[in-house]
Amino acid sequence: AQKVTQAQTEISVVEKEDVTLDCVYETRDTTYYLFWYKQPPSGELVFLIRRNSFDEQNEISGRYSWNFQKSTSSFNFTITASQVVDSAVYFCALSGSPGGTSYGKLTFGQGTILTVHP
Amino acid sequence: ETGVTQTPRHLVMGMTNKKSLKCEQHLGHNAMYWYKQSAKKPLELMFVYNFKEQTENNSVPSRFSPECPNSSHLFLHLHTLQPEDSALYLCASSNRASSYEQYFGPGTRLTVT
Numbered sequence: 001a002q003k004v005t006q007a008q009t010e011i012s013v014v015e016k017e018d019v020t021l022d023c024v025y026e027t028r029d030t031t032y033y034l035f036w037y038k039q040p041p042s043g044e045l046v047f048l049i050r051r052n053s054f055d056e057q058n059e060i061s062g063r064y065s066w067n068f069q070k071s072t073s074s075f076n077f078t079i080t081a082s083q084v085v086d087s088a089v090y091f092c093a094l095s096g097s098p099g100g101t102s103y104g105k106l107t108f109g110q111g112t113i114l115t116v117h118p
Numbered sequence: 119e120t121g122v123t124q125t126p127r128h129l130v131m132g133m134t135n136k137k138s139l140k141c142e143q144h145l146g147h148n149a150m151y152w153y154k155q156s157a158k159k160p161l162e163l164m165f166v167y168n169f170k171e172q173t174e175n176n177s178v179p180s181r182f183s184p185e186c187p188n189s190s191h192l193f194l195h196l197h198t199l200q201p202e203d204s205a206l207y208l209c210a211s212s213n214r215a216s217s218y219e220q221y222f223g224p225g226t227r228l229t230v231t
């Protein structure tokens with residue numbers, strides 16, 4: 001069975017601070033896919049990134065960066081110089097490899113509520 | 119319209135009512151999904167449709183009945199619901215029921231009284 005744990009239930013920061021959202025996962029698949037989604041107050045989940053397990057390069061997109069460490073089964077998300085508009089619930093998710101029972105089915109973590117104060 | 123749309127955005131229904139949720143995707147995808155998001159619980163996958171065929175039913179009670187007439191439309195028919203079914207119901211689509219990223223609609227906030 002797959003599992004995603006986001007230990008941080010809520011994080012509160014002041015604008016311009018950097019913030020890291022933690023994600024730890026469990027899977028028996030040798031290849032898998034990891035995702036981050038953002039859910040603003042409007043309710044719609046917004047896709048942010050997909051990472052394949054065989055690609056351990058870290059990625060940066062503007063103020064967002066992701067640190068994938070297979071050795072520790074972690075896929076952490078950092079927002080640099082946070083802004084009020086970053087306030088949302090952030091979900092980490094996992095999907096299994098082709099041929100596996102979890103292929104194509106996202107397993108979500110509980111989510112981290114991020115509040116950025118002006 | 120673009121993306122994934124859902125109607126209605128809010129729905130209040132009694133336990134004896136019958137209602138339907140509608141989802142439409144304008145992304146050319148061929149897989150569609152229903153998720154349930156309850157307070158204090160992770161998002162739960164309910165159903166998966168791949169090329170209009172149901173490929174996953176995640177032990178969902180029969181009072182929830184999905185329908186996928188084509189790759190662009192997905193319905194969730196509701197009848198004799200319970201108060202614990204109150205939740206945000208999210209629709210998503212992707213390019214095949216694979217590990218391609220899923221794109222979500224804004225959800226329907228359902229309250230069962």
